[in-house]
Amino acid sequence: MESALPAAGFLYWVGAGTVAYLALRISYSLFMAFRVWGLGHGPGVGPELGEWAVVTGGTDGIGKSYAEELAKCGMKVVLISRSQDKLNEVSREIREKFKVETKTIAADFASEDIYDKIKTSLEGLKIGVLVNNVGISYEYPEYFLEIPDLDNTIKKMLNVNILSVCKMTHLVLPGMVERSKGVILNISSASGMNPFPLLTIYSATKGFVDFFSQCIHEEYKSKGIFVQSVLPFFVATKMSKIRKPSLTVPTSEAYVKSAMKTVGLKTRTNGYPIHSLMGTIVCMLPSSLYLKLSMYRGKSIRARYLKKAKKN
Ligand SMILES: CCCCC/C=C\C/C=C\C/C=C\C/C=C\CCCC(=O)CC(=O)SCCNC(=O)CCNC(=O)[C@H](O)C(C)(C)COP(=O)(O)OP(=O)(O)OC[C@H]1O[C@@H](n2cnc3c(N)ncnc32)[C@H](O)[C@@H]1OP(=O)(O)O
Ligand SMILES: NC(=O)C1=CN([C@@H]2O[C@H](COP(=O)(O)OP(=O)(O)OC[C@H]3O[C@@H](n4cnc5c(N)ncnc54)[C@H](OP(=O)(O)O)[C@@H]3O)[C@@H](O)[C@H]2O)C=CC1
Numbered sequence: 001m002e003s004a005l006p007a008a009g010f011l012y013w014v015g016a017g018t019v020a021y022l023a024l025r026i027s028y029s030l031f032m033a034f035r036v037w038g039l040g041h042g043p044g045v046g047p048e049l050g051e052w053a054v055v056t057g058g059t060d061g062i063g064k065s066y067a068e069e070l071a072k073c074g075m076k077v078v079l080i081s082r083s084q085d086k087l088n089e090v091s092r093e094i095r096e097k098f099k100v101e102t103k104t105i106a107a108d109f110a111s112e113d114i115y116d117k118i119k120t121s122l123e124g125l126k127i128g129v130l131v132n133n134v135g136i137s138y139e140y141p142e143y144f145l146e147i148p149d150l151d152n153t154i155k156k157m158l159n160v161n162i163l164s165v166c167k168m169t170h171l172v173l174p175g176m177v178e179r180s181k182g183v184i185l186n187i188s189s190a191s192g193m194n195p196f197p198l199l200t201i202y203s204a205t206k207g208f209v210d211f212f213s214q215c216i217h218e219e220y221k222s223k224g225i226f227v228q229s230v231l232p233f234f235v236a237t238k239m240s241k242i243r244k245p246s247l248t249v250p251t252s253e254a255y256v257k258s259a260m261k262t263v264g265l266k267t268r269t270n271g272y273p274i275h276s277l278m279g280t281i282v283c284m285l286p287s288s289l290y291l292k293l294s295m296y297r298g299k300s301i302r303a304r305y306l307k308k309a310k311k312n
Helices: 006-037 061-072 086-100 115-122 150-179 200-223 250-258 273-284 286-311
Strands: 053-055 076-081 102-106 127-132 180-189 223-231
Touching: 006 273, 053 150, 061 076, 061 086, 061 127, 061 180, 061 250, 076 086, 076 115, 076 150, 086 102, 102 115, 127 150, 150 180, 150 200, 150 223, 180 200, 200 223, 223 250
Parallel strands: 053 076, 053 127, 076 102, 127 180, 180 223
Antiparallel strands: none
């Protein structure tokens, strides 16, 4: 009886400590959400950082929306993607709508020999913002060994999702450091925060982007550079193949408008209020439960995709 009392006291303090810790974490998250999305603040970017913004994969989805938001802030925009036709069309739209200068570079980030051409095209530009947005994912969630053309998929996904982030940062960061200002926005994914089975290679590349961003921010923040890791859940784009936006699946325009409010305030963000709530919940789940739920989710999307493919 006597020896049970100190154990009960110990458990009481462990319980009280845990509750206090969780209460503090939730209060801090709510306070930050209110500060970022409730109070609002001016754009954390603009031509004062350097007149040009560079957006990789800037002709569709999330990248196109970043290009438009940056142009709206008065920045000149360089768009980089594969198709010159799409580049011409989107750059014309941006020039006409926002009255800013644009430049295009046609390059395929699946290749490794494009960076000399990009370097030459960017020479002499004062780049204030780099958005490392380009990324590719699976056609649909799939078991590792069943991925069509696996060797080629591995190489392509690593080149587009990882190599592009390192190489573009290498090209742009020296100028920013020299001018002691600049913002780099790296588009990771919620699947880079927590592993997402059946999107294994993709999820792991996005984990790389998240770690890379956090480390570079810590290395260069004293030089006036702000690096942000952006971690969206699903957004309605060609990549997710979700056609109809919903409460939890915003359009890319709504997503980016919201994510831009966090620039300068948060080095890691899910970018959208409901996504932040989902991120907070997911991070509090025991990892075994999270993995079960995400595997279940992946399997259900896979089944729907395969059923639809069989019908067509
Ligand atoms: C609030 C608490 C949260 C707790 C969470 C707990 C556990 C965690 C569990 C899961 C983790 C959650 C999210 C994952 C994390 C990160 C994801 C990041 C994604 C990312 O980085 C980008 C990608 O890599 S996307 C993956 C690659 N692309 C694909 O796999 C495409 C596959 N999809 C398709 O082919 C099609 O969409 C389809 C065949 C599945 C359906 O197409 P169809 O034309 O038939 O249907 P639609 O009209 O488009 O939509 C109907 C309906 O379904 C919803 N929906 C469609 N697709 C998806 C999808 N991929 N994911 C989720 N939901 C999808 C769509 O929104 C519609 O819903 P509605 O009927 O309107 O409610
Ligand atoms: N949509 C979502 O649900 C989520 C997306 N993300 C991330 O957001 C980023 C953007 O995704 P999203 O907007 O959905 O993608 P989209 O597929 O809608 O757009 C992709 C853009 O990248 C370009 N692109 C694709 N492949 C290459 C390549 N090999 N070389 C050069 N450019 C290329 C495309 O242009 P073109 O085809 O002309 O080359 C297009 O401009 C990605 O990094 C993705 O991982 C993260 C979480 C969720």
